[in-house]
Amino acid sequence: MDNIAKKLLELVADWKGEPTKSAFNIREDSECAGRQNTENVRIESKTDRPGIDIIVKNNTKGEKIYIPALVTHSGVKDLVYNDFYIGENADVTIVAGCGVNSDGCDGAEHNGIHRFFLEKNARVVYVEKHIGMGEGTGERIINPQTYIEAAEDSYMEMETTQIKGVDSTKRFSKAILQDRAKLVIKEKIMTHGKQYAETSFEVDLNGTDSSAHLVSRSVARDDSKQLFLSKVNGNAKCAGHSECDAIIMDNGCVSAIPEISANCVDAALIHEAAIGKIAGEQLIKLMTLGLTEKEAETRIVEGFLE
Amino acid sequence: MDNIAKKLLELVADWKGEPTKSAFNIREDSECAGRQNTENVRIESKTDRPGIDIIVKNNTKGEKIYIPALVTHSGVKDLVYNDFYIGENADVTIVAGCGVNSDGCDGAEHNGIHRFFLEKNARVVYVEKHIGMGEGTGERIINPQTYIEAAEDSYMEMETTQIKGVDSTKRFSKAILQDRAKLVIKEKIMTHGKQYAETSFEVDLNGTDSSAHLVSRSVARDDSKQLFLSKVNGNAKCAGHSECDAIIMDNGCVSAIPEISANCVDAALIHEAAIGKIAGEQLIKLMTLGLTEKEAETRIVEGFLE
Known part of the structure; x- marks a missing residue:
């Protein structure tokens, strides 16, 4: 190695x-x-x-x-x-x-x-x-797909992080939950340069008292673009919560398209999404403590992505 | 007349x-x-x-x-x-x-x-x-489309209500807002029987300091189905807020697919959606005050739809 x-x-x-x-x-x-x-x-x-x-x-x-x-190295497509x-x-x-x-011109x-x-x-x-990472001009691409079948009373927690260096990613996660199964997804993404990141969640809450808690936090800097899709289907007595918070900076663009569908009267589904830049007051507060604007921004973004 | x-x-x-x-x-x-x-x-x-x-x-x-x-009367397609x-x-x-x-078998x-x-x-x-209204078996259909062009500093408030008797509706509203223009949409829908209701909002926040506030409250009873779509595009320094709250009863189904897209770093966009049945505690509280379960439900739904 x-x-x-x-x-x-x-x-x-x-x-x-x-x-x-x-x-x-x-x-x-x-x-x-x-x-x-x-x-x-x-x-x-x-x-x-x-x-x-x-x-x-x-x-x-x-x-x-x-x-x-x-x-x-470049030229590998795994x-x-x-x-x-x-x-x-x-x-x-x-x-x-x-x-x-990537160390060459191939991806x-x-x-x-x-x-x-x-x-x-x-x-x-x-x-x-x-x-x-690497100095090559070839694109660094990671496309993960995750399928989850969760039996009765099982628990799955997925923590995904993509902080830097990935030029293009399409991330697809699908889960099917039986009775009392619980799914937690915590996603953190930061894109910069001309990067593109797409996230798609699809969860079928089929079991009685199954639940899903999906949280995406992302930062889009420079000219990067992000798309967030999620689909939570409440097909039984269940609880679903999906949340997408994004900070945009420079010319970053973020779209969020979350879908919640209640197909059972005992399904309780909630979605929240918020997209915006760092609040001016937050920056000023840190700057009065002696940080430069850039340092204050970095501190806030780090805190946001934990 | x-x-x-x-x-x-x-x-x-x-x-x-x-x-x-x-x-x-x-x-x-x-x-x-x-x-x-x-x-x-x-x-x-x-x-x-x-x-x-x-x-x-x-x-x-x-x-x-x-x-x-x-x-x-039946047979009119206006x-x-x-x-x-x-x-x-x-x-x-x-x-x-x-x-x-509708008083006959034609719509x-x-x-x-x-x-x-x-x-x-x-x-x-x-x-x-x-x-x-009417006793006919023909479908009662209302499909409204609304296009809004809002110049600088203008204000448009749209209050739409569909409480009963409409078997099928597809409601499409599109707005384009210039500097400091403001749009408020308040929608209230209740469907029952086998009714279908679809709402679609599309708002382009093109002007500096333009804003949109879209609120949909709906109740789906019996075997009725509802689909809520909204798309808010933040193309300038702007504020967009969209909210979809739905109560489901019986076999009612509701899907919400809201989209927010920030195409400008100074766009601030928020979406919230919640779908669920009437909380048990709310019912019990009213029933301890002497209401039957049906009366308590009616009271809560009325309050929800104002």
Whole structure:
């Protein structure tokens, strides 16, 4: 693993590659660059197409699983299918960041199609960090797709972050929830330059007392553009909440098109969206504390994206 | 004018047809059933297509103008183009309700295409009540389209109400606002039986300090369906707010698809939507005061729709 791969690994998975007891699979330029199983977590290569199956045994508690994907140079167009089977009562954290580095005029692209099958009462925290780097002129592209089937009483939390360097991204997440299943998605996006980012959520609240809480926070700087789509279908007694807050700066443009559909009288659905620039009073307050305007802006954006 | 027409007139325009000093034009089954001009308000039939021009002189203050349209029996499919020219500094109220009565198996339908041209600093309150009645099995259909061009410093307030009897409605409203122009839309809809109601707002906030405030409140009962669409484009320093609150009862279904697009860094846009049934606590509170469940529901719905 060269320095670029090591740097990407650290950025997307907070991991320097040192020995670990956790299960992991490192994908580098469409090849497997390392894998480790544990007693409870088995990772297997798919035989019919690129990708892996990650099988978590029933009742597995507290394990962390690393599934980073790296594209280290231009001209690579990676496509991978990863399926996660999470056993009953399991409670795990999955870190599945993706880093793309472009060093030439060709693009560097990663397309990850991830499916999650949560058995009854399973609990997953899924952390996905996307980052682009390198001096090449080729586009850095990351298009993640996530499908979630959540059985009774299961819980899925998805934290996705794309802070810099990705020129184009289309992110699609779809979830189907059974009785008392709960989905939480927290998305943070910052675009700059001429970048484009599109997010699309689709959630079917099919189970009694199922619930979804979708929160997107984004910042669009320079000439970047963002599109936020979400669709929450309340098909049972359920609760759905979707929220899109965006800060625009410079010539940034953001559109939000959220849809809520109540198809059952016991569905309760709420959506909120707000798009605007940083409030002048906030800037002035920080500037009276001695910060320059640029520093104040940076501080506010950092706070907004946490 | 027969009793049905008189009844419709009273329902949609709160007017029993008694002498008035106001300007008015009564459209009945695609014909003109009465017209009156005033010194400041001139109403003229169009020569190229069905409909009228309503011309309000500059500086006209405090006049009320009645433009009701009535379809009194089955088999009538009315189409009308009404253009309103509101002079500089004018301040008027326009009452333009529409009533359709079906007494047979054929439908009774009214399609009104209304255009408003507000000159600088003009101010219009536009009240539109839609109602269907009669014992016929034919569908009562009302499809209003409203186009608004609002010049600098003008103000347009649109209050539309459709409480009962309309089997199908598609309501489209589009507005383009110049500097400091302000648009307020307050919509109230209740559907029952197998009725369908669709609302679509599209607002271009093109002028500096222009603003829009769109509020839709609706109740879907029985097997009725409603679709709410809105699109607010912030193309300048502007403020846009759109809000959709819906109560669902029985098997009623409501979808809301609001879009906000900030194409200028100084655009501030907000959207809120909430769909759900009447909260149990609200019902119980009123029932402890001695109301039956049905009475409590009715009271809450009335309050919600004001």
